[in-house]
Amino acid sequence: MSWRSASMKVNPVGAVAGALILLLPFLGPWWHASLGEAAVVELSPFGYRVCVLGELLHSTLASYLLLGAKVSVILGGIFLLLGSLFPGRWWSRPLVRFGVMKVFWMVISLVVFLVVASFVANFLLRSIRPEDVTLDLSLPFLTGSSELRLSGGNMSASMPVDLHFTGVFWMAVVVAGFGLAARITAGRFQGALPAKPAKPNK
Amino acid sequence: MKEGLLKLGLRLLGILLYVGPLLAALSVQGGDFMKAAFDPSQVEKIQQKMENLFQFSENTMVKENSWLGENGGCVTVRFTSTSPFPMRIENFSGWASCPQHRVRLAWFELPQPVEINPGETKRFTLTFTPTLGASLHVFLQHLGVWPETELENARMKIRMLGAEIELALGEYEG
Numbered sequence: 001m002s003w004r005s006a007s008m009k010v011n012p013v014g015a016v017a018g019a020l021i022l023l024l025p026f027l028g029p030w031w032h033a034s035l036g037e038a039a040v041v042e043l044s045p046f047g048y049r050v051c052v053l054g055e056l057l058h059s060t061l062a063s064y065l066l067l068g069a070k071v072s073v074i075l076g077g078i079f080l081l082l083g084s085l086f087p088g089r090w091w092s093r094p095l096v097r098f099g100v101m102k103v104f105w106m107v108i109s110l111v112v113f114l115v116v117a118s119f120v121a122n123f124l125l126r127s128i129r130p131e132d133v134t135l136d137l138s139l140p141f142l143t144g145s146s147e148l149r150l151s152g153g154n155m156s157a158s159m160p161v162d163l164h165f166t167g168v169f170w171m172a173v174v175v176a177g178f179g180l181a182a183r184i185t186a187g188r189f190q191g192a193l194p195a196k197p198a199k200p201n202k
Numbered sequence: 203m204k205e206g207l208l209k210l211g212l213r214l215l216g217i218l219l220y221v222g223p224l225l226a227a228l229s230v231q232g233g234d235f236m237k238a239a240f241d242p243s244q245v246e247k248i249q250q251k252m253e254n255l256f257q258f259s260e261n262t263m264v265k266e267n268s269w270l271g272e273n274g275g276c277v278t279v280r281f282t283s284t285s286p287f288p289m290r291i292e293n294f295s296g297w298a299s300c301p302q303h304r305v306r307l308a309w310f311e312l313p314q315p316v317e318i319n320p321g322e323t324k325r326f327t328l329t330f331t332p333t334l335g336a337s338l339h340v341f342l343q344h345l346g347v348w349p350e351t352e353l354e355n356a357r358m359k360i361r362m363l364g365a366e367i368e369l370a371l372g373e374y375e376g
Contacts, residue, residue, distance in 0.1 A: 053251045053252065055251070060230055060238045064223035064230075068222060072220075098212045
């Protein structure tokens, strides 16, 4: 078997996407937010770290759901890799479809979640503020820096606020792109499958 | 047929990976959804820490030795941190006044920043720079004997947890 004929039996875009999807859950947070050194929030679809005044906050529900997402993506990556390495097999198409769009939807979900969370946080900061305290903070959406200024009584404080996407997020965007491309190109490689026999016309 | 079964299996697997963790989290917390979502006892710990951040009492800052003359002077302050976090006093300045006549005799300031660990007691020295009319006031009103001063309009700038905090301490008698 020549190299060319062997390579034509593999969907390279899908194989790359599958390998990258397998890496993604182990690379760390996608988004980072900090309020001075007082509070740090790190998020990804596979894990979270919320630390306020040195106390780590924990949610059993969030931990289990994110673990489920992690397992789901790892399985998706394995299935995409298998489906792309053996595009001619009957099980290739369903396996590819299972994993190919997961990262894409995770990227979209995280961005939507952060936009909604920013709206809610800005609203809460305006409405919950005690009367004798002046609070000046407008949280940036998704990414950016600002400063929290707080004054009341005989005290005033200022604290830097920083929100940013990490390099892993941008890698996830690239992986999502590969996933989309793999979905588009998958049909071309699966075209090698023998066509289903047409139903006889009565 | 086979492909249809595989599709169905994969769809069920997808659902199971979302529903399974939800049920597992609930069962771990004995079916209490709120406890599974967030345990409120964690907030109490944070509230406790926040309360300790600026819990100034009369023992937090005590003026110890003070000396002021026409060429300047200094005062030693004993500071006990109640904060659970390390802090750095960047600046501490204000006026030293004659308590009897409310005349400002000197400007005081912290010559260099002081680092204080959680719960630590530290002594630092503030330096006095006499005002222009201080010597005359002491000569006319106190027969040349410099009185024990009172610190007033003091402002302290602290850096803690990445925040810059400015405290107006007003009249401070130590």
